[in-house]
Amino acid sequence: MNRVLAGRTTLITGASQGLGLAIARAFVRSGASVMLCARDSETLEQARGELAELAALDQRVLAHVADVAQRADVERLAAEALSAFPQLHILVNNAGVYGPKGLIEDLEWDEWVRAVEINLYGSVLMCRALLPHFKANRYGKIIQLSGGGATNPLPRISAYAASKAAIVRFAETLAEETRTDGIDVNSIAPGALNTRLLDEVLEAGPAKVGQAFYNRMKKLKAEGGTPLEKGADLAVFLASAASDGITGKLISAVWDPWETLPEHRDELRQSDIYTLRRIMPKDRGLGWGER
Numbered sequence: 332m333n334r335v336l337a338g339r340t341t342l343i344t345g346a347s348q349g350l351g352l353a354i355a356r357a358f359v360r361s362g363a364s365v366m367l368c369a370r371d372s373e374t375l376e377q378a379r380g381e382l383a384e385l386a387a388l389d390q391r392v393l394a395h396v397a398d399v400a401q402r403a404d405v406e407r408l409a410a411e412a413l414s415a416f417p418q419l420h421i422l423v424n425n426a427g428v429y430g431p432k433g434l435i436e437d438l439e440w441d442e443w444v445r446a447v448e449i450n451l452y453g454s455v456l457m458c459r460a461l462l463p464h465f466k467a468n469r470y471g472k473i474i475q476l477s478g479g480g481a482t483n484p485l486p487r488i489s490a491y492a493a494s495k496a497a498i499v500r501f502a503e504t505l506a507e508e509t510r511t512d513g514i515d516v517n518s519i520a521p522g523a524l525n526t527r528l529l530d531e532v533l534e535a536g537p538a539k540v541g542q543a544f545y546n547r548m549k550k551l552k553a554e555g556g557t558p559l560e561k562g563a564d565l566a567v568f569l570a571s572a573a574s575d576g577i578t579g580k581l582i583s584a585v586w587d588p589w590e591t592l593p594e595h596r597d598e599l600r601q602s603d604i605y606t607l608r609r610i611m612p613k614d615r616g617l618g619w620g621e622r
Contacts, residue, residue, distance in 0.1 A: 333361065334361055334362030335361050335362065335567065335571045335572075335573070336358055336361040336362045336363035336421075336567065336570055336571060337361075337362030337363075337389075338362070338389075339362070339363045339364070339420040339421060339570065339571075340363065340364045340365070340366075340416035340418065340419050340420050340421070341355075341358050341363050341364070341365045341366065341419075341420065341421040341422070341423060341570065342365075342366045342368065342408070342409075342412045342419060342421070342422050342423070342457075342461070343355050343358070343365060343366070343367055343368065343423040343425060344368045344369075344397075344399050344423065344424055344425050344426035344453070344457060345368070345369060345399075345425040345426030345427060346365075346367035346368055346369055346375070346378060346423075346425065347367065347369035347371060347374040347375040347377070347378045348369075348374055348378070348526075348527065349526040349527060349528075349559070350425060350476065350521055350526060350559050350562055350563070351369070351423075351425040351426070352378050353559035353560060353562070353563040354423055354425060354562070354563045354566045354567075355367055355378065355382055356381075356382060356385065356563070357560070357563035357564060357566065357567050358421075358566070358567065358570065359382045359385045359386050359390065359392065360385060361567050361571075362387070362390065363390065363421070363570070364386075364390045364391040364392070364393075364416065365382065365390075365391075365392055365393070366393045366394070366395060366408075366411070366412045366415060366416070367379055367382070367392070367393065367394040367395070368394070368395055368396075368397050368399070368408055368426070369394075369396065369397075369426070370396065370397070370398050371396075372396045375394050375396060376394060378394070379392055379393070379394040391415065391416075393411075393415055395407075395408050395411050395412070398453075399424075399426045399449065399453030399454070399456060399457060400445070400448040400449045400452055400453045400456075402456055405453075405456040405457055405460050406460055408457075408460075409457075409460035409461055409464075412461075413461075413464060418464075418468055419461065419464060419465075419471075420470065420471065420472060420570075421471070421472040421473075421474065421570045422457060422458070422461050422471070422472070422473045422474070423474045423476075423566060423570075424453070424454040424457055424458070424473070424474065424475045424476060424498075425476045426449060426450075426453055426454075427449060427450045427476060427478070427491075427495075428445075428446050428449050428450065428491070428528075429446070429488055429490075429491045429528050429531055429532070430442060430443060430445065430446025430447075430450075430488070430490035430491050430494075431443055431446065431490060432487055432488055432531075432532070432535040432539040432540050433487055433535075433539045433540075434487060435489050438489075438490075442490075443489070443490045444490075446490035446491060446494060447490055447493065447494045447497075449494075450490075450491065450494035450495060450498060451494040451497050451498050451501070454475060454498050454501070455498075455501060458473060458505060461473075462509070462514075465509075465512070465513075465514050466509070466512045466514070468513075469512065469513040470513045470514070471509075471512075471513065471514040471515070472514075472515050472569060472570050472574075473502070473505070473514065473515070473516040473517075474517060474518075474519060474566055474569050474570060475498055475499070475502045475516070475517070475518040475519070476518070476519055476521065476562075477495055477498070477499050477518040477519060477520045477521075477581055478491065478495045478520070478521075479492075479495075479520075479523070480492030480493070480494075480495040480496060481495040481496045481498075481499045481518070481520070481581065481607070482496075482520070482581075482607070485544075486541055486544070487539060487540050487541050487544065488532075488540065488544075496607070498518070499518045499581050499607055500607055502516050502517065502518045502579070502581075503516075503518075503579045503581075503606055503607065506578040506579030506580075507579060509578075510578065510579075514578075515569070515574060515575065515576070515577060515578040516578055516579060517569050517574075517577065517578060517579070517580050517581075517582060518580070518581040518582070519562055519565050519566060519569070519581075519582060519584060520581060520582065520583040520584065520585075521557065521559075521561065521562030521565075521584050521585075522556070522557030522561060522562065522583070522584055522585040523551050523556050523557050526556075526559075529548055529551060529552055529556065530552075532544070532545065532548045533545070533548060533549060533552060557584070557585055561584040561585060562584045564584070565582060565584040565589055568589060568590070569582075573593055574592070574593065576596050576600065577592055577593070577596060577599055579606065580599065580604070580605040580606065581605050581606060581607065582605055587605065
């Protein structure tokens, strides 16, 4: 594989399984050194061992147990990463959960809040911890994992939907705050994945997630879903020098021609393409809705 990330160092949260592990695997194969983070020590060590076998002699594969929703854990993780890698180049905020499933008035409130803490606060805390380092080095890549809840309503999985929409808007905002600091901040929509989150939906059943969504996920399970490699390949692109200057965007691994985005860097910089926005009546060919 082309070692487009040779010499680069990365911290990846939620990296012990699923998409996070697929991204870590793609990064190692592309030449990067990585610090893996997850809450479960056993699966994290298994992932570290697998990736260490893929690494070349000039790469390091490290792991650190942490809960990104806990500020103290995040600060220890950041300190460990910066101790291991004098310059850290890339942060991948992948850690995330669906949270409780069902009608909002029926859910356990603490479970709802916990999902927001992991999906939203966890990513914000990671950014806060590493931004001073990125700014001091005048370079950094922050890659945020989005999900279907960011751009569409997701009834009965409201904590996930609300937190994913919020974190994409945060990424867009952070991109503006850091536009002159050499830091690119982008979000990835990886597609409908066949991972443990899908298994959670099927286990919850149609009574909690709704019949239509359950049927869609059951079909997805049977068909296999979007390959994890699509999201991982996009993450490699956004972590590489090829994407320098592309920032503040929500990019679909499945539907957007992300390989050609460097050809449109100036157009992307000056527009709201690939961002969250409010749809006006005129956007749908209607003549009403404006004063």
